[in-house]
Amino acid sequence: MTHEDQHTDVLDFPGAAALQRAGRTEPLDPAVQARARSLVLGAIAADAAETVPAAVVKPRFGRGRVFALAAAVADMGGSGPAAGASAAEVFTSMAEHTTLTDAYDAQTLTEAYWKTRVRSWVEGGKGNTADIYQSRTKTVIKVANQKTTVKSHPEGFSWQVGDGQVAWQDINTLPTRPNALRGVLSAGAKGSAAEQTVRQAGVLLTRAPVSPRLRAALYRVLADTPGAVVTEGVKDGVGRTGTQISWKWTEKYPAHSDHNPNWIVRPSDGRLLEVNSMPGGQDGHIVQRATYLSAGPAKTTG
Numbered sequence: 001m002t003h004e005d006q007h008t009d010v011l012d013f014p015g016a017a018a019l020q021r022a023g024r025t026e027p028l029d030p031a032v033q034a035r036a037r038s039l040v041l042g043a044i045a046a047d048a049a050e051t052v053p054a055a056v057v058k059p060r061f062g063r064g065r066v067f068a069l070a071a072a073v074a075d076m077g078g079s080g081p082a083a084g085a086s087a088a089e090v091f092t093s094m095a096e097h098t099t100l101t102d103a104y105d106a107q108t109l110t111e112a113y114w115k116t117r118v119r120s121w122v123e124g125g126k127g128n129t130a131d132i133y134q135s136r137t138k139t140v141i142k143v144a145n146q147k148t149t150v151k152s153h154p155e156g157f158s159w160q161v162g163d164g165q166v167a168w169q170d171i172n173t174l175p176t177r178p179n180a181l182r183g184v185l186s187a188g189a190k191g192s193a194a195e196q197t198v199r200q201a202g203v204l205l206t207r208a209p210v211s212p213r214l215r216a217a218l219y220r221v222l223a224d225t226p227g228a229v230v231t232e233g234v235k236d237g238v239g240r241t242g243t244q245i246s247w248k249w250t251e252k253y254p255a256h257s258d259h260n261p262n263w264i265v266r267p268s269d270g271r272l273l274e275v276n277s278m279p280g281g282q283d284g285h286i287v288q289r290a291t292y293l294s295a296g297p298a299k300t301t302g
Helices: 016-021 030-049 063-076 087-101 106-110 168-173 178-186 193-207 212-223
Strands: 113-122 128-134 138-143 149-152 158-161 164-167 228-235 241-247 259-266 271-279 288-298
Touching: 087 212, 087 228, 087 241, 113 193, 158 193, 164 168, 178 193, 178 212, 193 212, 193 259, 193 271, 193 288
Parallel strands: none
Antiparallel strands: 113 128, 113 288, 128 138, 138 149, 158 164, 228 241, 241 259, 259 271, 271 288
């Protein structure tokens, strides 16, 4: 190979000839290049960590996927989805940022409690902010100027996942391949599998000590779940600006509420800021908010 033909061996993807004819373009911003490289290396590492049957010869992570991934990062400018992005693009961006920033270090998930600070508001009442400490055997809720509430779980705390319950110590054993995780979340649905998937994913994302890898997988499941509409530039209950994902379903399942949920998310760092609800047919009329101010592991309830 000489300096004159050193690039011809890699330009074998569809459209390469047109790309060559287009001439030289200015190089990407260094930050964007670094993010693209990080995403590609992270994806390669994730694939390498998964078990692949020995009989499989064709690589699962091909050159086309590398180019597509790098192109997607370049298009985002290294920060988040472009204006006018679809719900799928928003959730995919959140999954990528969650994986890279490691928002909740998996090594800290062995702490005694998972602490969530949430501001709750219901139409007609006053809002309040509570610190909720969830452990394997009890829930402690602290609200300023109110008596602390403690609820014991002698048999261990668990979350509804599909048609079963998953205990604290097993929550991060859930599958992280999106299709497999979707199957678990939608198991036993007696109406809208999409609604059950979204509601259960929302609970895990806001109230459970999920690892960064599982959090990213949940976002990827949501990226392929139908029924979402995106509204940009929406403020949550404490004035933070984010992207609203509105969910509406025509099917019903037993736990369905006529109040359609809206999520306010911040794709740039993978955070779910708020879940609020509006009565069906009354868009814009928020009747309830749960605004998530912080979440993470805690050693004590002090």
